[in-house]
Amino acid sequence: MERPLTQHIHPDGTTRTLREYVKDGGYRCLQKLAAGLAPKDVQRLVTEAGLRGRGGGGFPTGTKWSFVPMGPDAPKPKYIVANGDEMEPGTFKDRVLMEGDSHGLIEGMILAGYALDAEVGYIFLRGEYHLSAQRLNQAIAEAYAEGYLGKTIPGTGFRFDLHLHSSAGRYICGEETALINALEGKRAVPRAKPPFPQTVGLWGQPTVVQNVETFYNLPHIVNHGAAWYHSLSHTQDGGTKIYGVSGRVIHPGWWELPLGTTAREILEEHAGGMANGVRFRGVLPGGISTAFLVEKHLDLPLDFSSLPPQVGRLGTGTMIVLDDHTCPVGFVLNLERFFARESCGWCTPCREGLPWVARILTSFEEGHASKDDLALLDMHTKWLAPGHTFCGLAPGAMAPLQSALQYFREDFEQHISRGRCPWSKKPAQLKVLV
Amino acid sequence: MLSETERRELEEAVKHYPDKRGAAIDALLTIQRRRGWISDDLLLDIAQFLEITAEDLDSVATFYNLIFRKPVGRHVAFMCDSISCWIKGCERVQEQIKNLYDVELGQTTSDGRLTLLPIACLGQCERAPAIMIDQDVHGDITPDTIEQIVEKYK
Numbered sequence A: 001m002e003r004p005l006t007q008h009i010h011p012d013g014t015t016r017t018l019r020e021y022v023k024d025g026g027y028r029c030l031q032k033l034a035a036g037l038a039p040k041d042v043q044r045l046v047t048e049a050g051l052r053g054r055g056g057g058g059f060p061t062g063t064k065w066s067f068v069p070m071g072p073d074a075p076k077p078k079y080i081v082a083n084g085d086e087m088e089p090g091t092f093k094d095r096v097l098m099e100g101d102s103h104g105l106i107e108g109m110i111l112a113g114y115a116l117d118a119e120v121g122y123i124f125l126r127g128e129y130h131l132s133a134q135r136l137n138q139a140i141a142e143a144y145a146e147g148y149l150g151k152t153i154p155g156t157g158f159r160f161d162l163h164l165h166s167s168a169g170r171y172i173c174g175e176e177t178a179l180i181n182a183l184e185g186k187r188a189v190p191r192a193k194p195p196f197p198q199t200v201g202l203w204g205q206p207t208v209v210q211n212v213e214t215f216y217n218l219p220h221i222v223n224h225g226a227a228w229y230h231s232l233s234h235t236q237d238g239g240t241k242i243y244g245v246s247g248r249v250i251h252p253g254w255w256e257l258p259l260g261t262t263a264r265e266i267l268e269e270h271a272g273g274m275a276n277g278v279r280f281r282g283v284l285p286g287g288i289s290t291a292f293l294v295e296k297h298l299d300l301p302l303d304f305s306s307l308p309p310q311v312g313r314l315g316t317g318t319m320i321v322l323d324d325h326t327c328p329v330g331f332v333l334n335l336e337r338f339f340a341r342e343s344c345g346w347c348t349p350c351r352e353g354l355p356w357v358a359r360i361l362t363s364f365e366e367g368h369a370s371k372d373d374l375a376l377l378d379m380h381t382k383w384l385a386p387g388h389t390f391c392g393l394a395p396g397a398m399a400p401l402q403s404a405l406q407y408f409r410e411d412f413e414q415h416i417s418r419g420r421c422p423w424s425k426k427p428a429q430l431k432v433l434v
Numbered sequence B: 001m002l003s004e005t006e007r008r009e010l011e012e013a014v015k016h017y018p019d020k021r022g023a024a025i026d027a028l029l030t031i032q033r034r035r036g037w038i039s040d041d042l043l044l045d046i047a048q049f050l051e052i053t054a055e056d057l058d059s060v061a062t063f064y065n066l067i068f069r070k071p072v073g074r075h076v077a078f079m080c081d082s083i084s085c086w087i088k089g090c091e092r093v094q095e096q097i098k099n100l101y102d103v104e105l106g107q108t109t110s111d112g113r114l115t116l117l118p119i120a121c122l123g124q125c126e127r128a129p130a131i132m133i134d135q136d137v138h139g140d141i142t143p144d145t146i147e148q149i150v151e152k153y154k
């Protein structure tokens, strides 16, 4: 099984140097550009490869690029931005890549810049990723010294400059228009769309924001072609995916696997199954803005086009497992407290609605919730549905809540009928496992 | 007053953006690395350097949780309270920190040694629960091991 993105990452966690990266074929695709691969050829390859954005939305990258104005009359400069905010709870895949193989991001960004004739790039990195920052800074310095950055790439007339921006917290920075405001030195509140960043983005210029993992795929697509890229996956979406698992499984971790691998394979074969003494109840497949999958969904291929929308979305591909020693209501309360805290406060339904949801869930945990509260939770999943708020944060917050109300409804009802959390008095919960 | 070195660092930060304002967050973080937190006086100086109003800069500074507008201890511990760490018992570790150092989330110990803050998922979920002290991440922490870790930060 091929693992183009991660095969060279050192298992001991040490830095991979520029020399190693180049020895293993790194920056080789720049020669292809010099040999005549035109920007539109790179665009076409990416479209044919069926690359879908890895930031959670799964938007086709080639389609996104097609909205960028091209040609001699296009505005200058254009910007390429790597979204390395990675604050979605349960998600750690971009960190693995940035720490393990920093040059892959740089090479991917140069390629995107070339394809879109955009000469400046920013890596937007969450402030807590100090090791990533250190390694990326080192890699950027090496790439400048070698002339991959800051100098015309021989035979192309194209030159790319790259900057690292370390952020200062707040989950909303990961939303691409909020990210653009943050990069401009402003409060990270989302912007209205349209206009989309591809035409009016950073400092009013055309801007393409992609997830870090998305960029890592580009050099491999250019080097090996679209057919090879499709052969990596089990489904119609091309390539591999970095999947991860956390929660009470035997081996929490991450694995690069064919896109379309099932949750069952990931949980049982790679994560080693559930930890001793606990049973599986459900899983959020990719960060906390996704809906729960339960036993009956475990054999569905996990990619961006096979999961039926009424079931859920893959999201970031890093899963969080709910086990039977953990209260589902307490679990969802933790999620909604996160969302309430991280709401940017720009639009009323989210700013007011999320703390309300968290308060109601607290009343369940404290044992004084009523049937009306259950109905209120149901209502909120409609009030904060897509289209009712300014950005995707609040609808994302409703995905786990709505699915929990569907699959774990008896647990909510038991909190009401017993007047307490059925899990809270069990010393067993504290002792069984860590 | 910003020192000469600090000014030079700000000049460097500004080079990465087409306008000075773009460097607002870098500037706040740069000065905070040296001073620990952003006092009103520092805020005024940085705003003047960036050629924006202090009110404008303060609206930015107060938006981001890694910029401190109040004094913090010599070390800052960021306790992840997101879902994977919650499942693995971060609340018990936090309880233990409270017992050992008499400090709650959002507070600083009376000797000024440690500020304890909650933080969103640190991206270390495969070794939950996790804590970041200053710039170091510690994973798989337990109520039994936390004292040994915190004791490294005097």
Ligand SMILES: Cc1cc2nc3c(=O)[nH]c(=O)nc-3n(C[C@H](O)[C@H](O)[C@H](O)COP(=O)(O)O)c2cc1C
Pocket (backbone or CB within 6 Å): A052, A053, A054, A055, A056, A057, A058, A059, A061, A083, A084, A085, A086, A087, A088, A171, A172, A173, A174, A175, A176, A177, A209, A210, A211, A212, A214, A391, A392, A393
């Ligand atoms: C609240 C919120 C947070 C987000 N956080 C991230 C993030 O941390 N990283 C990321 O790549 N995308 C994040 N996104 C998605 C981005 O807005 C954007 O769609 C993505 O970066 C595009 O990259 P892709 O097409 O390569 O997936 C977030 C979206 C929302 C609504």
Ligand code: SF4
Pocket (backbone or CB within 6 Å): A172, A190, A342, A343, A344, A345, A346, A347, A348, A350, A351, A389, A390, A391, A392, A393, A394
């Ligand atoms: S939905 Fe929430 S995070 Fe998004 S703009 Fe509205 S208040 Fe801000």
Ligand code: FES
Pocket (backbone or CB within 6 Å): A089, A090, A091, B080, B081, B082, B083, B084, B085, B086, B120, B121, B122, B123, B124, B125, B128, B129, B130
């Ligand atoms: S949930 Fe704590 S590190 Fe991810």
